[in-house]
Amino acid sequence: MATADLKLGTVILPRSESPRAISRLTEFTWFHKIETDNDLVTPEIDDLLLEAQKAFQSIDDVVKGLGIPPIVGIMEILFKGTVIKKKDYEIDEIEDMVNYLKETAPSIIDKPAELLEEAANTKLAIEEFTSLKETLEVIKKMKIDLTGFGLMKYFYTNLFVINSSDFEEISRSLEDITFYKYDLENKEKSALLIISDSEDSEKVLKVLRSFNSNAFTIPQGMPQVPSDAYATATAKIKELTEKQSSNKKQIAKIKKSLRRDILSIHEKALVAKDVLESLRKPGGTKHFAVIQGFIPKKMEKKFQDSTEQWTSVVEEVTDPKLVNELPTLFDNKRFVRTFEVITKSQGIPKKGESDPTPMIALMWPIFYGLMFADMGHGLLLMGLGLLFKVKGQGNLSRWGMLIAISGASAAIAGVGTGEMFGFHLDHMGPLE
Template identity: 30%
Template sequence: MKLNQVTLITPRSELGSVMEELYEFGFFHPAGEGERDPVLRELERRVDKNLVALELVIQELNIRAEAGVLEQLAGRRIAEQREFTADDINELLDRLDSEAGPLINELNNLLETRRRLREGLNSMYPILEGLKLVSGLNIDLNTLGRIRRFYVLLAVVQQREVAELRRSLTEAVVVEHPLQRGYSATLIIANIRDADRVDRIVKGLGVRPFDIPRDLPQNTSEAFKVFSGRVAEAENKLREVEDRLNTYTMREASKLLALRDAYKVLKEAVHRLAPTGMLKRFAVVKGYIPENLTEEFIRRFGSKYPVYSSHPRQLHHGHEHGGEGGETSKPPTLLSNKGIVKAFENITKVQGIPGYFEIDPTPFVAFFFAIFYGIMFADLGQGIIIFLFSLFMLKRTTGNLRLWAMLLAVLGVSSSIGGFMIGEAFGFKIGKTIPTPGILELVEVHNGTKQFNIAEVQKLLIFTILMGALHIVVGYVLSIVKLVKNGEALEAFTSKIPTLTMYLFGILFALAFFGAGGRMENIMTEDAPAPLIGLPTSLVGTVGIAGAIASIFALLFGKLAAGFAGLGPKVGFVSAIGQGLLEVLENIIHFLSNTISYARLAILLIVHIALLLLLNTAWEALGIVSLPILVVGNVGIILLEGMLVFIQALRLHLYEFFTKFYDGVGYEFRRIAEETPFARVIIGRR
């Protein structure tokens, strides 16, 4: 869709009300430059405060922002969209803050309590574990501490370390009592004179004395009993807090997501509008609007503020082109595809967004992608299954998944049409039941054995190669149109047009070659009709060879002749011939590899039919008993081969089509009044 660039000049004191009016207008893509307005910057800080707090709370509570594909198909929804309305931004922020503030405070308090309880329990569990190990010993540490004539130390060590202790402490007595999980309670008794030495050895071996916290009874059994109660109490408190948080999550998840998205939409709008030029007292607001809304924009803002409108224009080799007063810039792209074509925008976006001055290939993608898929996956029954599933998906899903569902519906219809044309459903012939054209009989029966009809397979290969040639030709034509639009007509006439004609005449040469039975010497003399077009092979061969040679000469000498005629920059003879020769050789390689690549259309259809033939032998052998096998097999083929066919159709577009003309370096038009699946913000009276 065509856009206009608009510039609006307003006193900075009125920038807030201008922003509200622009938000109410909706279709405005901010593209300001210069310093950020201090008032809007402060407003953004206010928005950001609660936005960050909400995002942290949502992250802590593990609230999911969207349901997965399978969950949506199962009917699960995260939340419904909520509408936030206000007359101005400050009023809206006051409402959001009054609603979000108490929620954030209460949830943060609960989260902080949970954090403290978890940290406390994490520090308590090791103590509890140690007390549990020695709880059966019933030892009073105070009693051990009152022994004055001996060095006494109680430690819990792994059983394999006890022997090392005994070897190291030859002058001490080491008493061992086995505990659970490979540990032992070890009592070390030594003469008080050897206390320092024993203490150094014990520490060197990494043995730590067993201590009971001072606020607990110093008897191991009693300490374990008291401390277990404390741990249980803390765990109960943690469960209560987590139950409250879970209740909040279930009850307030949709509200939290809606509030977060409302803040996010506001922040995005303020952030994008904040760059307002370098003037001290006036703000310069720049942006893009759809061309058909220009009059409404001027009528709405022109009576109060100076408004300037211009058409974006390109730079062509340093020369500006476009209407008077046009702006030289890189505008955003507002895609305007409708209906089923819009569903194929997802395919285009795989290669990037088309630039504003670039050709949008989506309509061509929609046409060829559907045809290619229908050829490779031609089956009436399975196509209907895909179509029905896409309708179910369309009903259950939201957002971008609905576009994928629409695309799937188109592919299902295309597969059904392909299957109807060849008279097959689930691999069975349906010509006797349903009247079908039966344009191809790929499978024939000889002596009760099914096998592929080689003649029909050859027809299919020829058809798919021709479809590929058409696809490639469209790509070359679009590349020529692109160059002419960009002011590079010389490049179009000296490179792309000769390349296109070389390819077309090369096709004629190939037809003549097959018409002459594969004998090069007969191409110019054979009177038999050439395949497909029915003209004499000699005529087709002569035209093909002459046209290809003329195209090669144009590639070799086109730029050189244009330079001599003053139509372009002068180039050296050797440079021009060398570059042209490289282009000719590159074209020949690309013509062959790109065209042959489309044979995959026929190959994948043959593979599809072969798989179904193999599967359907179960029906012929077992009859109705094989029905579960057929159902599972067909589902597997739809899932696996359906995906494989999709990938191959995508590959043909990415490598054989887009590479001819498409850059995909644009960026999308984004309204200042955006909305999300959870929040829709309305500012102003509507």
């Protein structure tokens, strides 16, 4: 068959009842809304959309944090045997779906979200303590207590770490100021303990900053003796690393156990958000909304029955602008639909163009069987395709059926040519 004939469906209703209209229109597998230039928003839809967006964002953050792919990939199916079975979900009103997400999502995502937040905080703490440890590495043998260092009433005291090569020039710049030099393990670095009048503090800071050196400080809550602070930082890093390892194991475990539930509510939230966004600004006036869209001709009665409580009209598409915007809807039999993935990969036909899918469905198995005529390889290919068909999701399942049909045609042609795994059938031991 060619592409489906489309008609223009219009619904006129009070704007406050738009959410109910959305619920009815989503019953159609094929309703292509026409975008309108309208800035009028519907508060009832906006409120639902806000809740749907918040639910989706919180779920999406967990999905990304756990690194869960939206569909099961080919390699995972082959080597791990992972399969997530389809689960049907029915609901009367879009509002009920949003409320369902608000009530159900926390029980599923709260624990993973808590673990992800804990893992992020642990990672940040490890980075901070590692940076502190690397700094303390330079002066870890010093037994000076830094508590109280800084600007006092009459004196200024502080510790600076400088490049050893800059010491001579710094000492000349601070010739009137008392300081002590400490040699460190790293010969390229030296420590300067500055003791000066409070009036000279600005001069000291200005000179040391010109050599890219700032006052050395140890964060509050840590021992202020460098050697003790270094030991504490090392112990903290070890403790946090063990905690991080434990978090990773818990996250991997919860990812495996809740993967299906998380993906299920993620898809529901995405559908609710997308539907509400697409119908957020229906045309019309302040008090009445006008929703227009393309529907298949064969669904005309169903459209009118679902929208009978409002004013609805189904008409032929005559407006030249709308004719140019007509989408393409395939309308093929079940077997032929398997081959639509080939048509889509090469280019979807426009309105008025013939659909090549039926011809592809006829010729593909014939030509593939003739080119790949081998019973053994064909059966293996058919088995692989059926595996993808049964365990795959979305387009992978459709491609799996196509591969299975191709394998079956190759196996049948292989019987005709007498080929199996590259050998003639009469040369195979069991068949001699």
